[in-house]
Amino acid sequence: MSVMDKIASSKRESFITNSPWIIHYDAASCNGCDIEVLASLTPLFDVERFGVVNTGNPRHADIFLVTGSVNEQCKPVIEQIYNQMVEPKVVVACGICACSGGVFKQCYNTMGGIDQVIPVDVYVPGCAVRPQALIDGVVKAIGILRAKREAMLDGKPVPTPALRVGAELEVVRHSPDDEPAPTGADASDAAKETK
Amino acid sequence: MATKTVIPFGPQHPVLPEPVHLDLVLDDETVVEAVPQIGFIHRGLESLVDKRDYKRFVYVAERICGICSFGHSLGYSELVESLMGFQAPERAQYLRAIFHELSRIHSHVLWLGLAADAFGFESLFMHSWRLRERILDVFEACTGGRVILNFCEPGGIVRDVEATELDGIVDMLATWRGEYGQIANTFLNDSSVRSRLCGVGHLSREEVIEYGCVGPMARASGYANDIRLAGIGGYGHLAEFAPVTSDEGDCYARCKVRVEEVLQSVDIITELAGKIPEGPVFEDIKGKPADGAEAITRVEQPRGEAFYYAKGNGTMNLERFRVRTPTTTNIPGMAMALRGCDLADVPNIIMTIDPCISCTER
Ligand code: SF4
Numbered sequence: 426m427s428v429m430d431k432i433a434s435s436k437r438e439s440f441i442t443n444s445p446w447i448i449h450y451d452a453a454s455c456n457g458c459d460i461e462v463l464a465s466l467t468p469l470f471d472v473e474r475f476g477v478v479n480t481g482n483p484r485h486a487d488i489f490l491v492t493g494s495v496n497e498q499c500k501p502v503i504e505q506i507y508n509q510m511v512e513p514k515v516v517v518a519c520g521i522c523a524c525s526g527g528v529f530k531q532c533y534n535t536m537g538g539i540d541q542v543i544p545v546d547v548y549v550p551g552c553a554v555r556p557q558a559l560i561d562g563v564v565k566a567i568g569i570l571r572a573k574r575e576a577m578l579d580g581k582p583v584p585t586p587a588l589r590v591g592a593e594l595e596v597v598r599h600s601p602d603d604e605p606a607p608t609g610a611d612a613s614d615a616a617k618e619t620k
Numbered sequence: 621m622a623t624k625t626v627i628p629f630g631p632q633h634p635v636l637p638e639p640v641h642l643d644l645v646l647d648d649e650t651v652v653e654a655v656p657q658i659g660f661i662h663r664g665l666e667s668l669v670d671k672r673d674y675k676r677f678v679y680v681a682e683r684i685c686g687i688c689s690f691g692h693s694l695g696y697s698e699l700v701e702s703l704m705g706f707q708a709p710e711r712a713q714y715l716r717a718i719f720h721e722l723s724r725i726h727s728h729v730l731w732l733g734l735a736a737d738a739f740g741f742e743s744l745f746m747h748s749w750r751l752r753e754r755i756l757d758v759f760e761a762c763t764g765g766r767v768i769l770n771f772c773e774p775g776g777i778v779r780d781v782e783a784t785e786l787d788g789i790v791d792m793l794a795t796w797r798g799e800y801g802q803i804a805n806t807f808l809n810d811s812s813v814r815s816r817l818c819g820v821g822h823l824s825r826e827e828v829i830e831y832g833c834v835g836p837m838a839r840a841s842g843y844a845n846d847i848r849l850a851g852i853g854g855y856g857h858l859a860e861f862a863p864v865t866s867d868e869g870d871c872y873a874r875c876k877v878r879v880e881e882v883l884q885s886v887d888i889i890t891e892l893a894g895k896i897p898e899g900p901v902f903e904d905i906k907g908k909p910a911d912g913a914e915a916i917t918r919v920e921q922p923r924g925e926a927f928y929y930a931k932g933n934g935t936m937n938l939e940r941f942r943v944r945t946p947t948t949t950n951i952p953g954m955a956m957a958l959r960g961c962d963l964a965d966v967p968n969i970i971m972t973i974d975p976c977i978s979c980t981e982r
Contacts, residue, residue: 450639502631
């Protein structure tokens with residue numbers, strides 16, 4: 426490899442994608458997912474050994490972990506944090522509340538999932554989300570972060586998913602005569618009934 | 621006179637796992653006034669009683685808060701049972717008490733970690749959360765969930781916990797206790813911890829009563845109100861214990877009360893596991909709540925007294941469900957404790973009331 430190639434490839438390799446910093450914000454959640462986000466930083470799961478560091482400052486963060494559904498009052502806060510983060514950035518919706526509104530979907534003060542307000546790249550379902558799933562989601566987010574960075578280096582527009590204002594999450598059916606798959610609290614109810 | 625500055629604190633702040641906003645009015649480095657503003661995570665889940673019937677609403681009630689989730693399902697189940705004039709089987713009552721105490725341990729140890737983080741003792745935070753995972757392992761083995769358990773329902777407990785499993789829990793707690801003793805020692809005796817906590821955010825016994833503080837916050841100022849030992853919703857008849865109190869009323873006392881309550885909970889679990897009766901753990905509740913029937917109940921959550929109210933309307937849905945949670949009543953006390961403190965002590969004082977904002981706003 427020539428020196429010029431090395432310089433070119435070292436520009437391509439970035440500490441951002443090898444050691445992403447995360448910021449966590451609790452939109453209208455029940456706390457269950459928040460403590461699981463924190464639990465994945467602590468000794469049993471310890472994502473810090475992969476270089477993932479928790480930060481309180483949006484301007485230092487590459488990955489935005491959001492838990493919980495959105496309401497009118499926290500909407501501007503989420504938008505502000507998102508806008509303060511520098512590109513490339515990835516948003517991970519943690520928990521079924523953040524994906525679709527989950528158990529609180531029918532509440533009068535809930536607008537639905539995070540994708541009603543900011544573009545979401547990775548959806549991690551679960552109520553509460555398990556740390557293992559969360560780590561998997563962050564690993565996926567690192568791949569997306571890398572792709573976004575490559576696009577920026579090539580001078581292409583950064584791929585950003587669309588907002589899904591008013592849209593429902595797709596229901597995946599395994600065979601045509603399956604019942605519609607339940608979501609959120611209904612899912613836990615259904616799981617309970619089959620016990 | 622020096623000019624006053626207003627510093628916004630939160631909703632997104634490194635020490636706060638949950639969003640709450642405070643306007644801190646400062647005179648130099650001293651806080652003159654703290655004005656709390658809440659509502660960032662209001663979801664309005666009490667209104668869901670229209671959409672879920674009274675048995676299925678327990679899954680929503682459990683999601684009032686993810687930390688004291690078992691406590692809320694316990695409170696809701698007891699509420700529905702007293703609304704229907706039903707008594708849960710005795711073994712279920714014992715198991716409920718055991719799991720409620722386990723979740724108290726998990727909540728207090730979680731809090732100890734967050735408090736250590738707030739005063740900048742990172743390794744203590746990590747050790748507390750490492751110990752907490754052992755309690756979560758018990759939850760996972762017995763119920764399948766780590767934080768949201770779906771274990772307690774109107775009518776009893778979903779799944780029986782066998783005698784061998786109970787023995788396992790008691791054995792585990794006996795070894796756990798030794799490890800916990802080490803971090804408890806650091807919390808109580810380490811000079812850097814003491815220098816951050818002693819004498820900070822003082823509230824006297826009279827103030828605590830006047831502002832209506834509950835739980836460990838009130839007990840740390842010498843006001844021994846423990847709902848577990850008083851009337852409705854208590855289980856003082858199942859196990860023998862006395863409220864843990866302290867007289868100093870500062871952040872250190874609040875920390876000390878929680879550290880000691882963890883050990884007390886271990887004792888209660890050991891005692892209950894030794895004398896739990898055999899029998900069924902679940903009985904289905906039949907029928908609908910009568911029109912106009914009302915019920916209340918109280919539960920001593922890890923953070924203090926939670927109060928539940930329900931009204932029936934003759935259908936499967938409840939007319940009204942209402943819960944008043946401990947943090948709601950502790951916030952005025954916190955705002956008063958913040959008056960006159962240094963800016964650097966603000967995170968400590970906020971953490972020592974153990975704020976649970978998602979309970980408060982529901
Ligand atoms: S997904 Fe479940 S555990 Fe997570 S915030 Fe929502 S209700 Fe709570």
